[in-house]
Amino acid sequence: MSAESRGEVRKDPRGYIKVSLDFLENHRTGPLSPVTKLSLLELWMYCHRNRTNGLVAVAQARKMVPRRIRDALTTAGCWRHHACTTATPCGHGACTVGAPCGHGVVTMHDYRHHQAFYLDPAERREKARSAGRSGGLAKAANRRAAASKPASETARAPAGNACASHRSQVTDISGSVGSTPAVSNAWEEKNLPPPRLPTQRRRHGGDEVADRLNAAAPEIPATAAMRRRVLARLAPDAVAVLADPQAGAVRSAQAQAELDRADALIDARAEFVATGDLAEKPEADRLFDPHGADGYARRMAAAQRPLPVPDPVTPGEVRALAYRLARDHLDAIARHGGRPPGPAREALRAEIEALLGHGVGQDVLRAELASMLDSGLWAASKLRERIQAVCA
Template sequence: MPVDACGVTRDTRGYIKIALDFLENPKTGPMSPVTKLKLIELWIYCARNRTNGIVTATQARRLVPGRIREVFTLARCWHHHDCTIATPCQHGACTPSAPCGREFFTMHDYERHQTLHGPAVAKRKDPRGYLKLSVDFLENRKTGPLTPVSKLKLLELWIYCARNRTNGVIAASQARKIAPPRIRDALSIAGSWQHHDCATATPCRLGACTTDKPCGHGFFSMHDYQHHQTHYLDPTARTEQARSAGRKGGLAKAANRRDAPSETASVPARAPATNAGASHSSQVINTSTPVGLTPYDSDAREERPLSPPRPAPRPRHGGDEVADRLNASAPEIPATPEMRLRVLARLAPDAVEVLADPDAGTMRHAQAQAELARAEAMIEARAEYLATTNVVENKDIDRLFDPHGPHGYARRMAAAHTPLPTPDPQTPGEVRAMAYRLARDHIDAITRQGGTPPGPARESLRGELEALLGEGHHQDRLCTELRAMRETGLWAASKLRERLAKVPA
């Protein structure tokens, strides 16, 4: 492999770019691990064959099962087209003047993220950070034998290192939070990372750890991370590098000024206007030199204080970071026993009321207890499906869904594919999170229908929803009114309050 100026072996394989919010993005986050990897496989196919994000329908059927193709269509990860003069696929013998008439898919926003090939195409730059993922990631001899969940956990580890700029180093405590023991063992056996103990010879350089004073904690180093991903220097090295570059630039500028008089003398005399312009240019150069500091004095230039760093712009409210933080406050799978009880109250409200009523009969109590147990099993099945993309057959649990027939497993699988209801918000953070999600989904649906809401529409609707939830309006009623507004193409926040005032609760 070629070696760059820093002595690091450079990887010459092709790669695709994976955004750092790929695993929890509102579009790809709810997908199963197998679905996520199939989406990556389509991107790799387009990069290998240089199709600029176009996949024929025949190739899509070969690569992706039918149920996953439906998920991609619903999530708008690709767009279906028929090859016509207006939208030619340009595959094989197809040309804009003679389209082939076959079906094809275009990957959503492919030109914003990946490298395009062929004629220059206008593209919008995506400001998010990204990972470089080699095009042989899925069938590589090292990562190919890993399970889909292990592959995604490896991606999550790389994303963690890229976000925190650790240059491929991750503390053992953080690795335990991200990957369970069986996946950590699989990554160690595959050689995807190496375990070290922080010592003077192998410092982790995390936190307050230094070469002179190692912390002594265990850590992992991702295999060949610096050969593939962006390498970040520590602040001291960056300052020294900037100072060295500034010194070299100053010396080069001084050398150019030193050679300027001899070049000027060799030029023959020209018109008076040109000489006057040259004299004015010489005066400007002389007046720009500081008094008492010659341009050749590199030591004096080195003592000049560096300009303070420019503060980073504050993230705009409603950006990706805020969305991640709000979505984390109310996850789909209940994180606490209190939230679990509130989800059960949404799944089986009648059962909760019957069990709380001491005057209800024994038979009604038994039926309510069975319904509550079925709701508990639904939560467990949904959690198992999101973690493993499958639900193992269990005769004891399946009997809860169909006690008198053989269809309990199928009904539990169907329940596992259905998202759990969002519990009613209790804290201000949960109210804010629900208002943000409802506003986001409503504006996005209006946009998909062809509407063009103004820029502040999402934020104004979020504020109105947060106020309405705080006033006691139930989320089901708000969802019903928002659904009716979507059917008529309305997005204004004031219209929502008007509709609620006309229709009594």
């Protein structure tokens, strides 16, 4: 007999967000274009899927939506931008007062009033502990009440009442299957880590070509030399201070702390790519958030941002970087409605590889590709013209 025929309702395991019925015509989102409305829903889904409580890093927002849509969302008041300066650091990821990230975050309008809000790990543990304590006290009270009944009263109870009591207990148990049970606290009382289910490791790249190229320069630094180059792009000022023999002890200590924070960001990113989640680590939380208690959420947000790609050195790294830049550019063009031809990907990859081989920096290439994306261009010849105009 199926679950539907028995009258049982299966709970949908997929996540969901809340959208009001007047989303298409209210005063805030009604004037937006259909593409902008779809981008706004994508941002809400990103916040719900990654449990950011309505916060999106500016770097991530730039990857998800183009500039014209970002301007439309800002004008409509669908989000609020928080600039990151030395006086007012955003505190998102590895941003601190001493070394602000310079980009900031955007806060989705009224996200916490309508969408699901995820508690801090400390509050979640306290809620689970209180639920377990209340469940234990209720069970002990029922046990004492059953023990205090006279034995003669129990003996005089007819068999019919016993059967009725048994049926009521069965009914109560079956009715409580759909509700949320009391959270057990046995693992915390025994100071043992909770059981961890095995998760499938995410692959780098989408197809066999991407896998072969990404093996030369993976997202997570595979060697110590690549790790040093990623650290140099994450914290260039700290690396320069530590390399200066004239720097004082205070500046060296601050630079070392900043370098440790960047090193912890790489480890958090590696853990997120491997498992899709981050366990609570007080030491790493203090590195990422030395001024507050919500280091877990900020470390999670920082781990979701891709690491900066180090400058290519070997031919394999040059080839892999060229493939990534061409792939990301054409995928973004396709997401925004463009239809580049089939040979465009290989032509753009070969052009980027040739430009990298001639000494053009990857930062210049990324800036020109971003401007080409805003204009909807994907031709390799246009990229060479732009680079020649910049280098002239």
